[in-house]
Amino acid sequence: MSELNATHNAKLRSWVASANALGTDFPIQNLPYGRFRAAGSADRFRIGVAIGDQVLDLKACGLIDTDDMNALMDAPGDQRQALRKALSEGLREGSPQQEAWAKALSPQSSTELTVPCCIGDYTDFYTSVHHATTVGKQFRPDNPLLPNYKWVPIGYHGRASSIIVSGQPFTRPQGQTKAPDADVPCLGPSRRLDYELELGWFIGRGNAQGQPIGIADAEQHLFGVSLFNDWSARDIQGWEYQPLGPFLSKNFASTVSPWMVTTEALAPFRVPFERPAGDPQPLPYLDSSANRALGAFSITLEVLLQSAQMRAAGEAPVRLSMVNAAQAAYWTPAQLIAHHTVNGCNLQPGDLLGSGTLSGPEAGQAGSLMELSAGGKQPIVLPNGEKRTFLEDGDTLILRGWCEAEGAVRIGLGTAFGTVLP
Amino acid sequence: MSELNATHNAKLRSWVASANALGTDFPIQNLPYGRFRAAGSADRFRIGVAIGDQVLDLKACGLIDTDDMNALMDAPGDQRQALRKALSEGLREGSPQQEAWAKALSPQSSTELTVPCCIGDYTDFYTSVHHATTVGKQFRPDNPLLPNYKWVPIGYHGRASSIIVSGQPFTRPQGQTKAPDADVPCLGPSRRLDYELELGWFIGRGNAQGQPIGIADAEQHLFGVSLFNDWSARDIQGWEYQPLGPFLSKNFASTVSPWMVTTEALAPFRVPFERPAGDPQPLPYLDSSANRALGAFSITLEVLLQSAQMRAAGEAPVRLSMVNAAQAAYWTPAQLIAHHTVNGCNLQPGDLLGSGTLSGPEAGQAGSLMELSAGGKQPIVLPNGEKRTFLEDGDTLILRGWCEAEGAVRIGLGTAFGTVLP
Known part of the structure; x- marks a missing residue:
């Protein structure tokens, strides 16, 4: 460490x-x-x-x-x-x-x-228990947090080719959706386009296939971190995701910030990793005293939105939410690396591990519109009177991140922004 | 075409x-x-x-x-x-x-x-309706084939870094599993290690992000095909796969055959793509007269097993199953490409599209041990008296594939084999 x-x-x-x-x-x-x-x-x-x-x-x-x-x-x-x-x-x-x-x-x-390096493989995790619970309620009202959640750092593979750098716009995706009352699905532009506030952890040194990385060594393989927005089409996701997980609802574009802040630079901003009282302790391969002592990183994250109308009127972006990554994440980067490789999977330099949407327990700490608008049921009102349930064409979504600690100089991750084209 | x-x-x-x-x-x-x-x-x-x-x-x-x-x-x-x-x-x-x-x-x-090319992104599909139904019964007895199956070519992203070439052995993965009657999960070697008989379709020319490939143009982007074995740890899969799909149960290794047989070489072995009577016709973006006429490829596939004991005794590998890809697959390669890009996702040269496990409707046509042994309940008896529900250490699993048609010279895909190390 x-x-x-x-x-x-x-x-x-x-x-x-x-x-x-x-x-x-x-x-x-x-x-x-x-x-x-x-x-x-x-x-x-x-x-x-x-x-x-x-x-x-x-x-x-x-x-x-x-x-x-x-x-x-x-x-x-x-x-x-x-x-x-x-x-x-x-x-x-x-x-x-x-x-x-x-x-x-x-x-x-x-x-x-x-994009700051050549990303070979991109894995997205699901580390915020608050996000998993809130979203789980919308997809599975009776069964929001699945029994594996507190044991397994849930993750899945994402698409590396469509990761773009901050500032690059992307086209609203089309895809198959099926309304609950429709007999058959149809093809059309997504009407529930969302963002996901994430951190993107980059792998430095890799491991040989068949050779797991123990948790004590995991951070030696962690190069640094960027801001990451895993744009998501919720209506496409709802129809396609069973039984093998999200696919076209995610792989049309993801936005990464251009600067990788190194693990070394983050040293002053490490904090203890603590499980809520009553939760099970991780299995031994996901647990170490060093990880408990200082395995988490205190990074403040902020989401801002500027609509086309706001931009035309010269109005500044408005904050949608703010959260600290250490409070949002149920697993540390070291645990993600130890888990990812426990089966012998080989990580390579430049691989990206997304944290998954980072949401805190409070209403203003949610890392997606799906959460902020209660699945589209409660529109957000912008300062100019516009309403949002999901993203509209012309919206620019901006992620910011920075670290502060007593006695340390503030450092920032920069910004990751993108604009939705029709 | x-x-x-x-x-x-x-x-x-x-x-x-x-x-x-x-x-x-x-x-x-x-x-x-x-x-x-x-x-x-x-x-x-x-x-x-x-x-x-x-x-x-x-x-x-x-x-x-x-x-x-x-x-x-x-x-x-x-x-x-x-x-x-x-x-x-x-x-x-x-x-x-x-x-x-x-x-x-x-x-x-x-x-x-x-490995025949540099594989940037690897996507695995789920094109055999027979496989989806049989496996679905084991995971969800009441709900084997989900409502989206006949509309959406179900797919998800896999791990590119751990794809190995035929002949390379790999280590039995360890991972978290939880027995139905256990209170907590544990870490250990997979005890339900399986293979998956697949075809691996390689992309030639890519598409720009945001520019879907129409079904009429899809095959211009299809370079060729190899044999593909997506080794799977069923016990790890059962515990980890909800809600985001398989992850460590699949990404420890996948075996590809070393030769890519080109779309051009497959021309004599094209066959009509037909939906079973009563099934819905695909949405227009997945349908074309050319695809209906000759969108499928008649490729015979065979799975053989040689245990360590058989190898030591000089006994030849024994056939576990045989199936024709055109009969097994519910979607053609052109449909997979059109679907994958309909949201603007960019494919790149060398990307690999796995067909998913190719199983036919008959008992001897199943492309995995999970199906052949009814989820481990009905062991297979090998000619030397050994029994198998799942793969044992030292087992060598061999895929073979070839094409035959009236008036054409038989061509083969070669073999894809791998041996399980302890």
Whole structure:
């Protein structure tokens, strides 16, 4: 488990002035990785680190010699720590690298960012017990939380090819749906299009097929985290999902934020993982003292909506909900990795583990419209009087995330946003 | 839809003598693609075509200039047809290329084959109504075939990283299971390890995200087919699969055969796609006159088992079942592609669509032990007196497949086999 070191020192300031601004997502204590190129160019994407409102080109400043993010993610922990240390020292005020590295900076506003690595396999979990209970009530009123939930970190495979980067719009999906009172299904655009507020955990080093990763070693395989929105068509889902799970209701698009905040950067924001009183303790392969002590990550997440009408009127996005990931999740990332590999399944660098929709126990903490509108029965009223049960064409949905802790500098995950096209 | 041409002529003979042998899987009318290297070497895998008991190196004979199978699969239909024509002409008796190409041949017995392309995303369907009904009875006695089955080609996402090539053994998975009479689940090796007889359909050209593929164009995106065994741990599946579908019960390993038999090679073996009388006709996006006329493929499939004891005694594998894919499948490959993309999901070259377990209506036509042993209640007795409900350590499970039709030369898919390690 990564520990606090000089790179987390709250007193550190960078010679990149914008990195010292109050409220920046990317102070020198963060140093998240992404892939960028000059906006409008057809260049190969290069590996960069976000610092304030700039991107540092890691190859241009001689720290790495590759454009392959997955290769970088595959590096052993000591190499990753060494790279973080070199970045922190070179970007500090008074660093001898300042003059050389200044030439390797580009304003983020003049760059195009892409999905931060090549995602081989994408698995989506279902870690929020509050989400599972609320949604379960809508699909199975008599049986909302299934008997396996508190034992098995429920997960399923998702579609990797349709994961897009923040900012990229997508078309409202069409699909088969069947109204409860209809004799036969029909094909048409989804009328219950929803978002899902998630974290996306990225795998660093992989494991060989047939070799499970024990929970004590699991975090050595965890590279970092992004914001993740697993757009969902609830009407398609309701008709297709039995008996093998969601398929076309999910795989038309998922949006990931462009920066991977590393496990090392998250060290100051670790919190205990605790089961509610009366709940069973996890089986031994999902349990460790380290996981209980500091296995969870305190990340505040916020969802905002801006309709086309709001955008036209210059009105700011409105907050739909806010939740802390550590309070929402019933399983830690280490438990997800230990579970995913217990059968010998091989994870590879760049694989993505979605947390599943992160909802808290309170009304304003729900991570989807399905929950916020009670399955479409209770519309949300926006400040301009518009109503929403599900997403309308032209809606922009924005996820934000950040970490705060006593004695630590706030770091952010940035944003993941997307707009629904007709 | 690919048509019969000179490459299918039953009179064609090759200067590669083994390609003319009665019963070979790889006569000159077949020409399937795979990736190979010299056995025991650490060379890069190269693209080859199986001909008799040999492999032809396509780069060495100047037909292509790449080792990237996915790039070859991405080629437009006319280029694929031209390559097939060039191969057929060059391998014919009397061909002027014989002397040069003979140097590009290696015996298959001296080569190592791998997974035939880089599989980005793997989707598993559930196309056999007989399998769905039989298995449904075991999981949901009152409700075996769900109301969506005859309308929706049910599918879900699988794990691409753990797909292995025929011949590679794998370790019996461990996982959480819960006995019906137990209070709590436990972790241990699966005791209900099964195989699934499937076809694996490979995608050639992809589609852009947001751009569905209409059923009339679907087969232009279909590259070819392999044998596919989606090993399954039924006890893990039973405990984990609600509400989001199978996960660790499937993703520890899947075995694919090394040769992709192209859609073009399958042209003589096309048959009408017919719905049983009284069943609903598919929605328009899943229906076309061409699909009804010749949308299905007549491929005979066979499952054989050889236990460790049989192997030690030199006893040949015993047949467990035999079925024709066209009789087993309720949906054609074109329908799977049209459905998969109707919501805008993007398919990419090398993506794999599993047919799902292919079972026929008769007792000896079931594609899994779960069906053959009635959920473990009726053991199968092997010729040497051993009994099987599910797979034992040391068992080798073998899939075979071939096509026969009046006036056409028999072609084969080869074999896909794997052995269960303790």
